[in-house]
Amino acid sequence: MSTPTRKRKKAAPKTFKAAYDILKTNAAQLQQQDEPDIDNLMTTVEESIAAYRICETRIKAVQQALDAAFAEEDKTENTHS
Template sequence: MSETFKQSYGVLQKHAQTLRKQNEPNIDDLLTIVEESVAAYKVCQTRIDAVEKALEAALGNAQASTEASARNSQGKLASAESLGGDDVPL
């Protein structure tokens, strides 16, 4: 079984091409093609899921950081306004 996404994706591409080129299905090779394709698909899906979770975590952290910065900026603005109306100390 292939372990990397790239290798597994290559297996899927190779088998898809093999099946497209066949005029008649080769039953003797079909079981092997299906088994290898399912294993390669599982590797690809696992890697895609891991990347999606990592992106969600990274984007969630970035969004939380942005929201915290926005709240902090709003708090500073409210404090400045309470000090003297429209004058914002620099």
């Protein structure tokens, strides 16, 4: 009887692109499975949650920076009118 192979937990991604690539890869693997890989499911889910949080944090930071930039631009335009 062979022991199930477990995926090793990867280091948390450092960039949006790396995190997004993990999400894409994990989603594709899950969609391509005829039968769920229960032995590795928790590792895949944990990895995906960590990657999602990186993406979410980065998107929020960019949105805040854009909001601040547009607010500053609006102030500048209103003072020159």
